[in-house]
Each structure stands twice: as C-alpha cells, then as structure tokens.
Amino acid sequence: MIITDPRQPDNPIVFVNDAFLRLSGYERQEVLGKNCRFLQGPKTDKATVDQLREAIAEKVDVSVDILNYRKDGSTFWNALYISPVSNDRGELLFFFASQLDVSDRKRSEHRITADKDRFEKAVKERTRELEAALEAQTTLLHEVDHRVKNNLQMISSLIVMQSRTIKDAATRKSLATMLERIEALSTVHRRLYQSKDVSRFDVADFARDLVTDLLTASGRSEIKSTLDLEPIVISAEKATPVALMVNELVTNALKHAFKEKPDGTTAGRIGIKMSQPDGHFNIEVSDDGVGMADASGDASFGMRLIKSLARQLHADIEWRDAGPGTKVVISMPNEPQQKGNVS
Amino acid sequence: MIEPLKVLIVEDEALLAMELESLVEEAGHSVVGWATSSAEAKAMVDSTEADIAFVDIHLTDGPTGVDVAEYIGEKKNSMVVFMTANPKRIPDHFAGAIGVIAKPYTMNGLICALRYLQEGVRRPPPKSVLPAGFTLSPAFETVWAPVP
Numbered sequence: 001m002i003i004t005d006p007r008q009p010d011n012p013i014v015f016v017n018d019a020f021l022r023l024s025g026y027e028r029q030e031v032l033g034k035n036c037r038f039l040q041g042p043k044t045d046k047a048t049v050d051q052l053r054e055a056i057a058e059k060v061d062v063s064v065d066i067l068n069y070r071k072d073g074s075t076f077w078n079a080l081y082i083s084p085v086s087n088d089r090g091e092l093l094f095f096f097a098s099q100l101d102v103s104d105r106k107r108s109e110h111r112i113t114a115d116k117d118r119f120e121k122a123v124k125e126r127t128r129e130l131e132a133a134l135e136a137q138t139t140l141l142h143e144v145d146h147r148v149k150n151n152l153q154m155i156s157s158l159i160v161m162q163s164r165t166i167k168d169a170a171t172r173k174s175l176a177t178m179l180e181r182i183e184a185l186s187t188v189h190r191r192l193y194q195s196k197d198v199s200r201f202d203v204a205d206f207a208r209d210l211v212t213d214l215l216t217a218s219g220r221s222e223i224k225s226t227l228d229l230e231p232i233v234i235s236a237e238k239a240t241p242v243a244l245m246v247n248e249l250v251t252n253a254l255k256h257a258f259k260e261k262p263d264g265t266t267a268g269r270i271g272i273k274m275s276q277p278d279g280h281f282n283i284e285v286s287d288d289g290v291g292m293a294d295a296s297g298d299a300s301f302g303m304r305l306i307k308s309l310a311r312q313l314h315a316d317i318e319w320r321d322a323g324p325g326t327k328v329v330i331s332m333p334n335e336p337q338q339k340g341n342v343s
Numbered sequence: 344m345i346e347p348l349k350v351l352i353v354e355d356e357a358l359l360a361m362e363l364e365s366l367v368e369e370a371g372h373s374v375v376g377w378a379t380s381s382a383e384a385k386a387m388v389d390s391t392e393a394d395i396a397f398v399d400i401h402l403t404d405g406p407t408g409v410d411v412a413e414y415i416g417e418k419k420n421s422m423v424v425f426m427t428a429n430p431k432r433i434p435d436h437f438a439g440a441i442g443v444i445a446k447p448y449t450m451n452g453l454i455c456a457l458r459y460l461q462e463g464v465r466r467p468p469p470k471s472v473l474p475a476g477f478t479l480s481p482a483f484e485t486v487w488a489p490v491p
Contacts, residue, residue: 142431145428146429150447152447156450158358160365183447186449212475213475214451
C-alpha cells in the first residue's frame, strides 16, 4: 500500500507499508518522495498508464492490471487500485493505492489463451486431415465402384462374344444362362450404387426391371407378366442372393413352364408378388404352365442354387402345385441385421 | 421399316467397344467409327456422319466424355447418349445429350435402347417404353416421355 500527496510537485509517495517494500524489493528511503512511475518499465502497457494518468487528473477511482518492475528488474502483474482521498471541504489530500501481485492469475490466463489457440489450431489441422481422408475415401469408392461396374460389363461382353463363336446349341444355352445370372448381379450393382443410400436396396424396383428385361429378352411376347409388388427395402448384403434367387425362379419358369398346354397354346403368365407381413418379406413367383414334373439338368443346378441361397438368407422356400402351373413361395425375416452377425 | 442408325462409339475399353459394335450391327445398324480419346472422338466427329454417338465419360485421356458431348452438341450433326459406369459425373444439363445408359447394362437392355433410340431419332417421340437402365435427360424427358 502506498499513499501519495498530489499537493506536492509530481505527486510523490509519502507513505509505504512493508508489504509494498517486500513486493517491490525497494528500501523505504528509496521510494519515499518519488513518483510511482519508477515501477513502470519497457513492457508496461502505455494505454494502461494513460488510463491511470487520466483517473488521477480527474480525481476518480481506477482499477487496472499493470505490468510493474521490481528493483532487481524482474516483473510482476499488479492488480492496482487507486482512489482519491479528500477532506470535509472536498479538497484533495492524498491518493491511496493498493497493490496485489496477480502474476499467477495472469500466467494462467496467458496459458489458457495459448492452450486455446493451440487446441483450435490442432482441431483445425485434424479437421483438414479428416476432410482430405474422407475425400480420398470417396474418390477411392467411386473408382472401385466404377471398376466393378466396368468389369461386370466386360464379363458379360466376353460371354456374349464367346457365345457367338459356338455352334453347339446346348453350350450356347448354358452360356446364355450364365449371362442371365451375371446380368442379374450387374442389375443389382447398378441399382445399388445409383441410389443415395448404398446400404439399402429396393427389391421391388429390381424385380420390375428384371422381369421386364427377361421377358423381352426371351422374345416370347405371348407370355405376360403380373406384378404385384409392394415397395420393399432390404439391406444391401441380402440384395445379391435375393436377386439371384428371383432371377433363377423367373428364368426357370420361362424355360420350363410353358411347353405346350393341353389346349395347344404356348401362351402363359408369370406372376411375381412381393409383400411384407410383420417383419417378414415374402416373394411368390408363379406361373400357369405345365407344372413341376419337368426338370432338366440345368434346372437341378438352378434348384441347388436356389436352395443354397435360401439357406444363406434363412428363408423358407416351398414349391406348390398351383394347378395349373407352379407357385414358389419364399419367406424370410427382414429385420435389420445385427452387426458382427454377418457370416 | 425404319431406316437404321449410323453409330459412333466413343469408349476406351476395347472389349466393350467390340461387343457394342457387334450388337449395333446385329440390330441392323452400322458403326461409322470407334474413338478411345476425346481428340480421336472430335476428329471422328468432324470426318464422319453419325446419327447417334455412344459416349463413355471416362476415356483414355481422362473424364473427357462430357467435352466430347459438348463438341458434338455444337456441331449439331448427331445426338449423344452417354454410356457410363459413373452417371454421377454427368452434369445436370447433360451437355445436350439424350440421356444415359448406365453400365453395367444388360444385353437386352441395350437392344431395347437401340430400338427406342431408332424410333426417337427417325420418328420422334419413340413409341416403345423407356428401357430399364436408360435414363433420359430432363430436356428430352419433357419431349419424349411427357408425364400425362
């Protein structure tokens, strides 16, 4: 604590307590009679000094944090409070000044500001890195997707080209079946990555595409289709087995169901119905053809394929005599798959 | 009988171009040229006459298919159909193209698309239904497949 006398020239110190001497490192006789400015130094903020000067000139209270210098030249942060003291007649007698060393508080303030800056910088840096990584991932995904699609297209092309050179009808037929299966996979892939959400797959849209494509490709315009499709979304990992199964059933019906009916016509109808009663997903593929009795070698491979895919999907599959024709009913759970449960 | 189409193929994958050529010819149309880069494609556009150009987005000199489409659009001598595994690269205005056949397409899908395009070019608007896997550009959709 200090008391100064503004009525003397240059407002000198007229009283100091021991606490001030301990804080500043000076002897009493070194400070008495001096103006307080000896506490200031090169790093003391000029604006803060101006603030003090103004308050003293206007004879009002002032409270600032100011960087002061000890006798040995070391610095400390001083929470300085100055207040004028007047007599009964309003004449200014003294200034009373109290000092508090707040260097620790100032240090932690500085540290917090510096830490905050450092963290902000680190966060910005990390965000930039993550954004770059995400962009690289997205580019990679697009690149891989592009390559997979192109390769699927090339596989189809190779089969078709090879097939053109083959004379044997049975071999050609077998290649054609292979092409159908690969094209079913291709259609899944095309539809899957066309949508915004690559983890979900609309199986009804797929079935519509597939049946239209298979019917027109067969060139048998006398066979009509009946589609009764609820929009059903399944998870992406089920898309391929479901698609292959539907492909097998529809192509089987096209190939084997419509020989020649008892009334002498080859016309017919293929029906697909998809519905989802309580947590289940049902597919019915039906025809009004010759019935189940007929099964060639290829049909039995197709049958094995269907049964294996059904096992993979935990689906129940049942062949029913629809008299006339056949109805295949597939029923499988359609709940969101547990993570880590994917085999 | 509708007059067959003259087709230009702009595709960097030889296998796909070969197969596309066979399919186009089997369907009774003719292929006037096959280019694998944008420069080759532009030179071919200048020297040949095609009704339809099938243009892949990704060519040997990069994703320059859209450029090729714009070049053809300025010449106004043929119509463009994109054929790409990367349809998201096509700008919203489709660079004036009719639409896109997304890869992988099915052989039947392509045969249907050829028939559809033949009708669309010779006797627009096409009578056939829009084949699966074929997406029309917004401009052509309003003309060829107006919502009733």
